[in-house]
Structure formats: structure tokens, C-alpha cells
Amino acid sequence: MSLDQQQSAAPNPRNPHGLGDPNDTTLRKVEREVLIPKIMRDRARAELCTQEVADFEECCKASSIFMVATCRKQNSALMDCLSRWYQNEAFKEECRVIYLKERSEYRSTGIPKKHRVEKI
Template structure:
């Protein structure tokens, strides 16, 4: 565990005091919340597109009875997403995406949501 002086030194190497941009250690919240969120979003938007579309279409057509009517579509969507959550290569890709975003934040001090906006 780094001493207070070592921790302070690593923050000094960063112009914004946000930590070492090249540090690849993960906090618990990053492992259990932030990286799984990237995995969920990517699985939904890139890997299970057909399953998500079918489930969405079923829900739109079923309104109040969707929980009962769309069980099959929901199961297929969940199965697809679960397959990707268990894929170690996919998890590694998502970790790399997270590290890249975190590095950019630590270098610039600008959160991702603000970096994505077009300048006015």
C-alpha cells in the first residue's frame, strides 16, 4: 500500500491531480460497477442487437401484458447478454475501453460526457 508521500507524488505527476494516467489498478467500484456497465451497454448495442430488437418490438406490441407475453424474447436477450458477460476476451476489451477513458480523464480533467459534446 503506498504511503501518503507516494500517493501525493503520483498525483503531482498528473497536471490535474487525478492520479497516474497509466495506472492499471482497479478499485472495487470500477471492477463491479463501471466495467460491467460498459459490458452491458456494448452487449446490448453491438452483440445482441437482434435479440434486443425482438424484445423491444414485443414489448411495444404487448403494452401491459409484456412481462407475460415477451418471456421468450426476454429469455433469448438475457441468454445472449449472459454469454457475452462470461466471455473473457470481451471483458478484457471492455476493461481496455475503461482504462482508455480513465486515462483521458486523468490527463485532461474533463469527464467523458463533457468531452463528447460539440464545442458551441
């Protein structure tokens, strides 16, 4: 093994698992446009628009195949609530910080979030 290969194989304290610098806060396009919006969508549905989600689900269960026509009001209310949160810059920044923290933990430990949660 050459000296260059040995140096590249040695662990870098800033990049312990070869997954990137855990302290790096730059974002790739896919992170900005897909991964962070996914966190926003999941949090908005689960934490912030719970009543609208429940109303829409209840309407859909009651309407079965006619839900497209009968649940327009509930669907509009849900979309309005979600849109308000998607456009909230403070919420967007909060979700960005959550994403960067999760990414940093992954880069530090090498363990994906779903596996970290299972082991706790």
C-alpha cells in the first residue's frame, strides 16, 4: 500500500466514518428541496395540523368512494394549514436545524437514525 493510500485510509477526526464532516452546515440541492421539506411536511401533519388531518381522515372514512366530492372542504382546510406552515420561515429554519442535527449525528456515529432509535 502506498503512502497516499495509507493516509486516505486513516480516519480523519473531522470525517470519522467517511461520511462527511459532522460540523459541515452546507446543504445540497436534494437536502434543501426534498429532505428538509419532508421533515416540514411530517411535522406539520403530526404536530401542527392535527385537527385538520383528523377531520379529513374522518370524512374520507365516512365517504368511501365519494370522498373526492364530499371532502373538498376538509381537504381545503388541511391544505391551507399545511401551506401556512410551509411558508413560515421560522418553521423552515427549525426543520433545517433538525435535519442538520440528524445528519451530523449520522456522520459522527455512522448509524442511520432509524437504527439509532431502535437501539435506544
